[in-house]
Amino acid sequence: MPAYVAFLRAVNVGGTGKLPMAELTAMCRAEGYADVQTYIASGNVVFRTPASAARVKQVLGRRLLAFAGKPVGVVVRTAAEMGAVHAANPFSHAAPNRVVAIFLDSAPPPETLAGVRGRKAEEMRLGQREIYVHYGEGMGSSKLVIPAAKEGTARNMNTVAKLAMMAAAIDR
Numbered sequence: 001m002p003a004y005v006a007f008l009r010a011v012n013v014g015g016t017g018k019l020p021m022a023e024l025t026a027m028c029r030a031e032g033y034a035d036v037q038t039y040i041a042s043g044n045v046v047f048r049t050p051a052s053a054a055r056v057k058q059v060l061g062r063r064l065l066a067f068a069g070k071p072v073g074v075v076v077r078t079a080a081e082m083g084a085v086h087a088a089n090p091f092s093h094a095a096p097n098r099v100v101a102i103f104l105d106s107a108p109p110p111e112t113l114a115g116v117r118g119r120k121a122e123e124m125r126l127g128q129r130e131i132y133v134h135y136g137e138g139m140g141s142s143k144l145v146i147p148a149a150k151e152g153t154a155r156n157m158n159t160v161a162k163l164a165m166m167a168a169a170i171d172r
Helices: 021-030 053-068 079-087 157-170
Strands: 003-008 034-038 044-048 074-078 099-103 123-126 130-134 153-156
Touching (some): 003 053, 003 079, 021 053, 044 157, 053 074, 074 079, 079 157, 099 157, 153 157
Antiparallel strands (some): 003 044, 099 153
8 A cells, every 4th residue: 555645735824724633634544544644734644545646636635625615735745756856856955944845736837937936046946746946045035936836835855855754654
């Protein structure tokens, strides 16, 4: 049974989308997912299930809609994909808390970087289904807008590394 990581978009960040992680855990267990673990309160959950990633996205999306009363974005990766995202970090030389992977459902369009606005010192690279961003001066002062990332969700490399490790530990 493969392991997955599911990322929820805009959950418990900046006062939006309140979702206790105990509730997210209960939703996953109610679906029969095994070895369910959440990581920090921003909507990261690791589990095993024989279901496909597409099915996991659909099921969690439906449960979250019922809970929140509005759609909650869900992005899903396998344990192997999480390890690959971490290994492919083009900014591995930088502080991991200043580099994010923006997780998308599909490959970013080739023109993604051309559509960026508000860029200062940030560096960006495209991944398989991710956009990597190095915020050299920190995210707090950045005015960076990446239109292609609108439906995605970002996690810093510390979180990516931890989730990759958690998923690998239960992947069978």
